[in-house]
Structure formats: structure tokens, C-alpha cells
Amino acid sequence: MTVTIIGIGLIGGSMALTLKEKGFAAKIIGVDSNAEHCQKALTLRLVDEIQEMKEAVLQSDLVILATPINAAEALLPVVLELVNRQVVMDVGSTKKIICESAAKHLNRGRFVATHPMWGTEYSGPEAAVKGAFEGKATVICSKENSDADAVSLVEKVYGLLGMHLIYMNAADHDVHVAYVSHISHITSFALANTVLEKEKEGDAIFELASGGFESTVRLAKSNPAMWVPIFMQNRENVLDVLNEHIAQLRKFKACLEKENYEYLGELIENANGIKRILK
Amino acid sequence: MTVTIIGIGLIGGSMALTLKEKGFAAKIIGVDSNAEHCQKALTLRLVDEIQEMKEAVLQSDLVILATPINAAEALLPVVLELVNRQVVMDVGSTKKIICESAAKHLNRGRFVATHPMWGTEYSGPEAAVKGAFEGKATVICSKENSDADAVSLVEKVYGLLGMHLIYMNAADHDVHVAYVSHISHITSFALANTVLEKEKEGDAIFELASGGFESTVRLAKSNPAMWVPIFMQNRENVLDVLNEHIAQLRKFKACLEKENYEYLGELIENANGIKRILK
Numbered sequence: 001m002t003v004t005i006i007g008i009g010l011i012g013g014s015m016a017l018t019l020k021e022k023g024f025a026a027k028i029i030g031v032d033s034n035a036e037h038c039q040k041a042l043t044l045r046l047v048d049e050i051q052e053m054k055e056a057v058l059q060s061d062l063v064i065l066a067t068p069i070n071a072a073e074a075l076l077p078v079v080l081e082l083v084n085r086q087v088v089m090d091v092g093s094t095k096k097i098i099c100e101s102a103a104k105h106l107n108r109g110r111f112v113a114t115h116p117m118w119g120t121e122y123s124g125p126e127a128a129v130k131g132a133f134e135g136k137a138t139v140i141c142s143k144e145n146s147d148a149d150a151v152s153l154v155e156k157v158y159g160l161l162g163m164h165l166i167y168m169n170a171a172d173h174d175v176h177v178a179y180v181s182h183i184s185h186i187t188s189f190a191l192a193n194t195v196l197e198k199e200k201e202g203d204a205i206f207e208l209a210s211g212g213f214e215s216t217v218r219l220a221k222s223n224p225a226m227w228v229p230i231f232m233q234n235r236e237n238v239l240d241v242l243n244e245h246i247a248q249l250r251k252f253k254a255c256l257e258k259e260n261y262e263y264l265g266e267l268i269e270n271a272n273g274i275k276r277i278l279k
Numbered sequence: 280m281t282v283t284i285i286g287i288g289l290i291g292g293s294m295a296l297t298l299k300e301k302g303f304a305a306k307i308i309g310v311d312s313n314a315e316h317c318q319k320a321l322t323l324r325l326v327d328e329i330q331e332m333k334e335a336v337l338q339s340d341l342v343i344l345a346t347p348i349n350a351a352e353a354l355l356p357v358v359l360e361l362v363n364r365q366v367v368m369d370v371g372s373t374k375k376i377i378c379e380s381a382a383k384h385l386n387r388g389r390f391v392a393t394h395p396m397w398g399t400e401y402s403g404p405e406a407a408v409k410g411a412f413e414g415k416a417t418v419i420c421s422k423e424n425s426d427a428d429a430v431s432l433v434e435k436v437y438g439l440l441g442m443h444l445i446y447m448n449a450a451d452h453d454v455h456v457a458y459v460s461h462i463s464h465i466t467s468f469a470l471a472n473t474v475l476e477k478e479k480e481g482d483a484i485f486e487l488a489s490g491g492f493e494s495t496v497r498l499a500k501s502n503p504a505m506w507v508p509i510f511m512q513n514r515e516n517v518l519d520v521l522n523e524h525i526a527q528l529r530k531f532k533a534c535l536e537k538e539n540y541e542y543l544g545e546l547i548e549n550a551n552g553i554k555r556i557l558k
Binding site: 118136139176179181184185186187188189190191192193197198207210212215216217220223224227232235241244245246248250252257264267269271272 | 467488548554
């Protein structure tokens with residue numbers, strides 16, 4: 001099978017590695033507007049060749065759209081225009097807008113909207129990782145709007161990647177990821193800015209930073225070119241969760257201001273409930 | 280050398296493992312008000328025996344106070360009352376109040392105030408880890424108030440643990456840890472509460488949680504018995520940082536509300552500056 005990956009970065013590159021290794025893709029064609037990324041993808045053997053989008057899509061069986069989501073939204077109708085038998089899937093972090101961008105296309109059935117729940121704070125072809133995705137979940141959205149054979153092929157791809165599948169409508173997906181992914185990035189960016197503001201007074205404090213700090217701040221390394229479009233597309237949900245989060249932080253603030261340590265203990269005990277979810 | 284560890288939990292237990300393994304401690308005596316912890320510490324061979332505090336201190340060369348900081352503050356004057364030649368060190372996450380609690384004691388010189396910058400979200404003797412501390416920093420506070428031989432012994436202990444030393448006054452220490460440790464815990468507790476609030480509507484969202492979420496939320500498993508006293512003792516610094524952090528979050532909120540994505544990108548780029556510090 002010939003697979004085209006549009007956007008050879010963290011996600012596209014990591015998928016390429018496994019699809020090649022497992023023999024699913026006999027040939028992988030890379031498409032990327034960034035010439036440097038194209039070169040690196042070749043050097044790292046993530047792809048067999050680089051081509052222009054149109055010729056790549058025409059000779060492929062599967063097209064994976066793995067660009068930042070604003071580019072994916074713009075590219076999807078163009079790609080659907082080129083396909084007949086091909087299957088097109090995206091891997092973006094929001095699903096409502098990309099589904100809308102395909103909704104009225106004659107070839108809508110060839111498109112499967114997906115979101116594999118894996119990533120790191122790094123980006124670009126060098127960030128690609130072997131064995132990424134393994135054991136994680138993928139969301140497939142609005143599968144009733146996709147052709148059955150297209151859904152089957154995409155399910156097979158995620159099976160090869162070692163992922164389990166969750167089916168959901170696009171609107172629900174976008175609410176849920178605001179809670180379990182997007183807000184974590186905002187808190188991490190804001191925490192980095194809080195501490196970097198202080199750094200101006202001297203670097204000494206960073207010698208004290210240990211695992212806990214690194215853990216809560218590492219997402220702050222994430223790429224704005226990826227994250228601004230996510231926050232833009234999922235603006236309302238992210239705002240809701242951010243408002244809730246600020247309200248939760250204010251409870252901690254009020255406890256400290258009023259020296260209400262009993263309630264502070266209750267807030268922490270309640271937070272410990274996360275143990276039920278994170279093993 | 281005989282070492283008494285008062286409070287055989289994550290930190291005390293992890294120190295015990297290395298001090299025994301490296302041959303520094305011929306005998307380790309555990310003191311703990313929790314009978315279950317005493318039993319576990321014996322079963323896990325973290326300590327050779329369990330004794331009452333007074334008899335343990337009297338026969339020891341080094342006493343490590345590794346209880347939650349409110350207990351350490353109360354115990355330190357009692358322990359100093361018992362010592363003559365012995366060295367006493369604490370390992371608590373705040374330093375100003377413990378230093379004050381020893382300040383006027385005749386045996387102040389025998390006490391060395393320290394804070395090894397390592398921990399996990401787990402607590403109790405089962406949480407003890409071999410090779411903990413390795414490569415991390417320890418802060419020694421106000422060493423001019425400690426006897427030279429006491430400081431030397433404590434420096435040797437941290438050398439054996441593989442840590443490097445930073446010297447600082449207690450007030451500066453408490454400001455810095457508010458930035459690189461205490462605020463991370465508050466954001467993590469608050470994030471857990473934000474998401475758990477939503478969980479009432481169904482568990483499905485947690486299937487979507489992946490590495491990024493886990494990373495920013497794992498500290499929310501931390502023990503209230505340890506953290507309430509830390510926030511209590513470092514109340515003013517933590518409030519300052521928390522206010523700054525809420526102000527930073529409000530910038531993200533304003534960007535989303537006003538759809539000012541250019542500034543949102545700048546905020547994220549600024550946060551990316553954390554790469555300079557976290558390699």
C-alpha cells in the first residue's frame with residue numbers, strides 16, 4: 001500500500017515509522033511545505049520520497065493529514081477534490097471544524113476524522129518516535145459520515161499502532177480534550193511565564209527545580225504554530241475550562257488568605273481523587 | 280556511625296537505603312509515631328530497629344528529622360534538648376520557621392537546616408526509592424549558625440547521596456521554592472479538581488487522558504498531611520506566586536476572549552523560554 005503523509009512532523013513521522021516497520025506501507029510519500037523538514041524526513045528515513053501534494057495523493061491508497069489543524073482544515077477540501085478510491089484521515093486535536101470543512105464535500109465519505117491521544121512537547125521530523133501511540137486511545141469522530149471501507153482501513157492503521165478506539169461525535173470530543181489536554185497546556189504555559197518573570201531577578205532558582213517542577217512545566221515547550229490554532233478552534237470550550245480552573249485556583253487563594261487550613265486540606269484530599277484515574 | 284531517622288517515609292526511608300548501602304550508617308534507628316509505618320520500615324529493611332525518640336537520639340551520631348514540617352518544627356527543640364555531640368539535620372520544604380524554632384536554643388550549633396530538592400507524589404515507607412536524590416541539589420540554609428563539624432558531616436551525607444550543594448539564607452530559600460515547587464503543587468491540585476468536577480458527568484473523558492495530562496496532574500496525588508503545613512508555613516510567598524500565576528492565566532483568558540491570537544502566540548513563545556532551563 002502507498003501512503004502519503006502530509007506534514008512530516010511529530011505525529012506524521014511517528015506514524016510513518018510504524019507503518020513502514022509493520023509492512024503496512026510499501027511506500028511512504030512525504031508532503032511538507034517546509035523544505036528543511038522534507039530533507040530531514042528523507043535523511044531520517046521517515047519517508048521514501050518527497051512529492052508535491054497532488055501527484056502524491058493521486059498515486060496513494062491512504063492519505064494522512066498531519067499538519068497543524070489550521071492547515072489541515074484548509075487542505076482537506078483540496079485533498080478530497082483529488083480522491084476517488086483513496087482514504088483520507090486527519091489526526092488533529094480538534095474535530096468539529098475539520099468535520100465541518102468536509103461536511104458538504106461530495107467525497108466526504110472518503111474522509112475519517114481521528115485524533116490519536118499521544119504527543120510530546122517536541123515537534124518536527126526529529127521529534128518522531130518509534131513505538132509512539134502504543135497503548136493509548138484514538139478517537140474516531142462521526143464515523144457514520146465516512147464510508148465503511150474507509151473506517152475499516154483507518155481502524156486497521158490504529159490497530160497496527162497498538163491503539164484502542166473510542167467513537168464520539170466531534171462536539172463531545174472537543175469538550176473532552178479541552179479538559180484532558182488543552183487546559184494542561186495553558187496551565188503549563190502560564191506556569192512557565194510566572195516563573196520566567198521571576199527569573200529576571202536571577203537564575204539561581206532554577207538550580208532548585210526538580211522533578212515536580214519539570215513535570216508541570218514541560219508542556220510549556222510546545223510549539224505555538226501547533227497550539228494557537230488549537231486554542232482558536234476550540235476557543236469556547238477552552239474558555240469554559242479555563243474559567244473553571246481559575247475558579248479552582250481562587251479557592252486555594254481564599255484558603256491561604258483566610259488561613260482556612262481545614263478547607264485547604266479538603267481541597268487537596270479532593271484532588272487526591274485523581275488517583276482513581278491516574279494509576 | 281549510628282543514625283536515627285525520625286519520620287520513616289518517602290524522604291527518611293530513601294535516605295536510609297543509601298546511607299546503609301554506602302556503609303555510612305552501621306546502624307539505622309527509626310522513630311515514627313505511626314505504628315504501621317514502623318512495622319513497614321522494619322519489613323522493608325529501611326531501619327535496623329525502632330525505638331522511642333529519646334533513647335534513639337542519645338545513642339546516635341546523626342539525627343535526621345524527616346517528618347512533615349509542622350511536626351519537625353515542634354520536635355526540633357525537643358531533640359536539641361537531648362543532644363550534645365550529635366548532629367541534627369532536617370529535610371523540610373520550608374526553612375524560615377524551622378530555623379526560627381532552633382534560633383535561640385543553646386544547642387543551635389548542632390543543627391543544620393537542609394532541603395534536598397527531590398521528592399515524588401507518594402508518601403510513607405513503601406514510597407522510599409533506592410538511588411533517590413542522585414544528581415539533584417540540596418539547599419543548606421544559614422550554615423553560619425551551625426557548628427563547622429556539623430556542617431561537614433551533613434555535607435558528607437549529601438555527597439554520599441550524590442547531591443550538589445547550594446547555600447542560601449532561609450528567607451531566600453522559601454521564596455525560591457514557592458516558585459519552583461509549591462506553585463506546581465497548587466496548579467496540579469487545582470487542575471485535578473477542575474477535571475474531577477467535570478467527571479461527575481461521566482468517566483469517558485479519562486480514557487482520553489494521555490501523557491501531557493498525567494504529567495501536569497500527577498503532583499495532585501500528593502499527601503495533604505505534608506502539603507497543608509508547607510502552604511501554611513510559606514503562606515505569604517505562595518500567595519504572591521499564586522497571584523502572579525492567576526494573572527498569567529488571565530492573560531491567556533483575555534487573548535481567547537478578545538480573539539487576540541497574535542498576543543496568544545507571543546505568550547506561548549515566551550513560555551517556550553523554559554527550554555533554556557529545562558533541557
